[in-house]
Amino acid sequence: MDKTAETTGVLSGAAATRTDGHEIKVAASNVSVFYGEKQALFDVTIDIPGRQVMAFIGPSGCGKSTFLRCINRMNDTIDICSVTGTIEIDGANIYDPKIDPVLLRARVGMVFQKPNPFPKSIYDNICYGPRIHGKARAGSEMDEIVEVSLKRAGLWNEVKDRLKEPGTGLSGGQQQRLCIARAIAVNPEVILMDEPCSALDPIATARIEELIDELRERYTIVIVTHSMQQAARVSQRAAFFHLGRLVEEGETDLIFTNPSDQRTQDYITGRFG
């Protein structure tokens, strides 16, 4: 199943390892983002370890989404947006002009705040990514990818009898899991999630959180969340952003119990934001 690493090996380079055994998957240094004249992100430097969940927290408008979207160059689609600094995935700079953003996005999947399935069948939603990347031919090979992806996203049992029905006909929580399945169908290495549960009820949220916990075995996950509890539940590491700057980053337990910065302390205890 894990053939992505060979087939899309556009990025290569030595990945640094950390003392705690998790190699660094994404390494950002001095990333600044400008929307036209306005600077939204200031010199963010952060290492994101592989096969863990990293949570970005911080008050609204502090640049979490902006930074997240830098990691798969989603910001390229905004005309006025410009990015400086470097982001390395497995040691290769993704802002290198030689890197093709389309291939990059096959390796760095994304799940959005609002579930956004294509207005097509559930099956077509999943197989769209593999098809355009030529990862599988139509037929049994594709069927298998669809099944595996839906199983990993914990949606298989609910939809296996109605794969031909439109994805937009599912409930909100199911739609979001469909979007996760769609993202993992192209077998990415990193999955970015921008407030994936903000449109869901507590039960659907719990399912997604469980799912994130399972997915962490295979994928590197970066999640933006406004819920401190959620960050504490699903993440191993957390990064706190404030006014476009990375204030502090570390193990989630430490950040929540013993933050080193006063602003972090104020935010997680609910004094602002």
Place this chain on the structure above:
Amino acid sequence: MSDKSISTAPAVQTGNWYEPDAKLKRRYASDRRLRFYGVTAIVFALGMLAALVGTIAVTALPAITQTMVTLDVELPADKIDPADPRSAGYLKLFSDAVARLFPEVDTPKETRELRQLFTSSAQYQLRDMVVADPSLIGKTVAFTFPLSDIGDQLHKGAIDRNLPSDQRRVSDIQIGWYDRLVEQDRITAPFNWGMIFNADSRFPEQAGLWGALVGSFYALLICFLVSFPVGISAAVYLEEFAPKNRWTDIIEVNINNLAAVPSIVFGLLGLAVFLNFFGMPRSAPIVGGLVLSLMTLPTIIIATRAALKAVPPSIREAAIGVGASKMQTVGHHVLPLAMPGILTGTIIGLAQALGETAPLLLIGMNAFITAAPESMFNPSTALPTQIYIWADSPERGFTSRTSAAIIVLLGFLVCMNAIAIYMRKRFERKW
């Protein structure tokens, strides 16, 4: 201070629940007045529309039927060569049949007057009948053909018999012959298929819309084939790919201006460019279609851009997020989702083009052409220009045919708009 003012403020008088006070009544009254104005405006608009369509329909009524006469024509085998039935002397055969029915008519003047009751092309219709079915040769057949305009008017009661003879278009003797034909049950008035399936003619009883329908069809086909792909490409480029800068702003303003350019200007442009510069054939549907496509382009571009804008950004993000290129995002997702809106706009644009007259007049599509065009390069008329030609013709029969042609044109327009509305409803999507 503020506390005090609140406590001393007079309580608002609102009457009780069942009897609204004067202020409330005034409010309701003004609501009702507004509603009344609205209803009046709608009634006025509908009334005008009904009056318009009503008068046209009433005028068109006589054109629904065409008065026909049936004669027994002998087709002797020795006068018609079965190997070449086209070249026989049908005028003689026809005249013989008329003479048998009216043996007393023998002076040339009377014969001419008698022939004025029948359509002038009767012998050709007889020929076509025999050519189409050579087995008729050697028999005596019942030949049905149209009465002339005056005969038709006489039958439909449009000519007043009580007027003195020199003030009406038929003479007393012609009325006598007509009455004899009626007595013999030779006059019928079936549905006027000729109105649709005949080409144009100088004689109203033979004039039909077929040439104009074919011409309009070709012109709209060209218009669609040119403006649809070009319009969509332009709109997709402007909306999805073009950088947003001063140049694209200028282009956008100009496209919007183009939509407001009077159609006659497009006609002049077509005359100068397609006819005079490129030397394309005059009066041909291909030129008409090209001119109309110039007019339809802005409509399609504007509709397409609106439809593209209406596709939610979340769909684009979803596609780009799984690694679709810009082109794939547009081709696989955005464009299909925008298609209903695009098609609706296109149909409305084509409906406008169908009714457009001025530019076609300038490129000569109002020529008098008695055969439907065989291809889009042959001279032809179009529906609106055919109406224009007929409206200009003095014969009484053309008055009702003009209105009937207008009804046909309106029918097409209503159908096209209905399809557009249906598609908008059918494919309306909620995200």
